[in-house]
Amino acid sequence: METAGGQRGRDGGGKRGSPLDLILNQIRRKRAASDRKPLGRFLSRDRIPEAAEETRPASGAAEAAGGERDGGWGRVCAFLQKLGKKADSRSLRLSHCDLTATDLLDDVAPPPAPAGGAGRLLERADWWMPGSVDLSPPAGEALGSVPLLEVLDLSWNRGVGGVALQCLLGKLPPPLRELHLVACRLTAADATALAGMVSAAPGLCVLDLSCNPQLAQEVDAGGFMALASRLPHAAALATLRLQDCGLRPGDLEALGGSLHHLPSLRELDLSCNKSLAGGLDALAPHLAHLTHLESLDLHQCRLTHSDLEALIQVLPCLVGLTQLDVSSNQEAGGVADRLVAALPLPQMRRLPLNSCSLNRDSFTALALAVPCLLSVDVSWCKVVGGRLALLLDALQPSVVLELRLSSCDLTTEDLRHLGAACRRGVLSSLRTLDVSYNGSVGEDGWSALLAAGGLASLRDVDLSLRPLTSAPCSAWLPALLRALPGLPALNRLAAQRWTAGPRDREQLTHSLRKRGVLLEWDATTSSASSSEATNRESPEE
Secondary structure (H helix, E strand, O other): OOOOOOOOOOOOOOOOOOHHHHHHHHHHHHHHHHOOOOHHHOOOOOOOOHHHHOOOOOHHHHHHOOOOOOOHHHHHHHHHHHOOOOOEOOEEEOOOOOOOHHHHHHHHOOOOOOOOOHHHHOOEEEOOOOOOOOOHHHHHHHHHOOOOOOEEEOOOOOOOOOHHHHHHHOOOOOOOOEEEOOOOOOOHHHHHHHHHHHHOOOOOOEEEOOOOOOOOOOOOOOHHHHHHHHHHHOOOOOEEEOOOOOOOHHHHHHHHHHHOOOOOOOEEEOOOOOOOOOOHHHHHHHHOOOOOOOEEEOOOOOOOHHHHHHHHHHHHHOOOOOEEEOOOOOOHHHHHHHHHHHOOHHHOOEOOOOOOOOOHHHHHHHHHHHHHOOEEEOOOOHHHOOOHHHHHHHOOOOOOOEEEOOOOOOOHHHHHHHHHHHHOOOOOOOOEEEOOOOOOOOHHHHHHHHOOOOOOOOOEEEOOOOOOOOEEOOOOHHHHHHHHHHOOOOOEEEOOOEEOOHHHHHHHHHHHHHHOOEEEOOOOHHHHHHHHHHOOOOOOO
């Protein structure tokens, strides 16, 4: 789960404007608003271009509907062409286009569905736009005219909540299968509106409300309670994401009562809700009914010992589970051995235990689960240092795709063991290797790893040192340069805070540039200082 807190590069991506620019932008917006043409311009029924007509239904269906033609789709095609995007008859994707409200009103809102079932021309709408966009007037009307819309994504629009959302929800078509409202500043009142929508969308399969911390914060409003009580109406629900929604123990109790009626649920994300500590006792017994549940995410929830005990009791009932995330919960380290023992190990694919304060017993128990895992993440667990061989010896050849060992106090000998595992072919399918923030490794350790070979599938490798530190890479850089031909899939190399002479630096940069590999390291002393300000060492939680 992208962490889901950022805006995927939208904020801070460009240069900050001057105060004069801000004033001029306001003037331009007002002028653009005054020059707007009425919405009827967009909803007019002009002739659809020939390219779009090829996707229309058979003539018999059109004739039965009166032979009406719709010009909206042609306008959408022309607008997308201006943005350098291809028009798709089943998908309208406008993410990262920096659209303005004027764009939305004049060009972007979906066209009314053509008669005779041609509404399949638009079955998906992804609107990922700046928070200043007012979606309610055009989009509400437009959605009511797209009866076969299946997927709607309005994520990362801060202005969606409130009246705008209520207007949209009232127009959603019954066939809607997916609704994504990530980081829309939704409140408890919005949760109440969503409760009504859930009742009217029996085919809803995916509901993603992540990164809305105010959704369950207003106790008197009872919004989330109302939403949870209506979930049984969406019996087809397969994915429910409530990451960072301000959930508390009482909310989990309300949610638990609805789980009995969600037999199709396969993914449940309750992560980053730091106030639900102590509430898993009420939820865990209800989880036993989710026999098809495949993924349960509880990372960074400040789970207590009693929470984890309740989870351990119910795990044997989750016979379909393949992914369990309890990372960034400090208490998890003390019970990880019992946690592993309760899991259906042969089918487990992900069990991240990073930032869990693992002890020796729990780290040893983890080796039992490692053989089947596609991803192994024990970052920020200091007990790994000096014991990595135990984990590596348990790996099965060509299984693991991701290995994360950041800030594990690894030693030179640990890196030698890692190199040996590469030579044995154990990591031949590995795509991501993170051994960053392990400054105690000596030069011989880095050289042994880079010279080992056996990493033909590796795409992403991170060797960075901690911020505020530095070390020369001249001793192991030749091994890296010799290893590059054996890394055909490599597309990113992070080596921040490592220093090199001008000749070595130029040689590495040139070699990676020819391959199209992204190199992340501190080019100069000044850039290193800038990097230190933006790459602070992560806390244990």
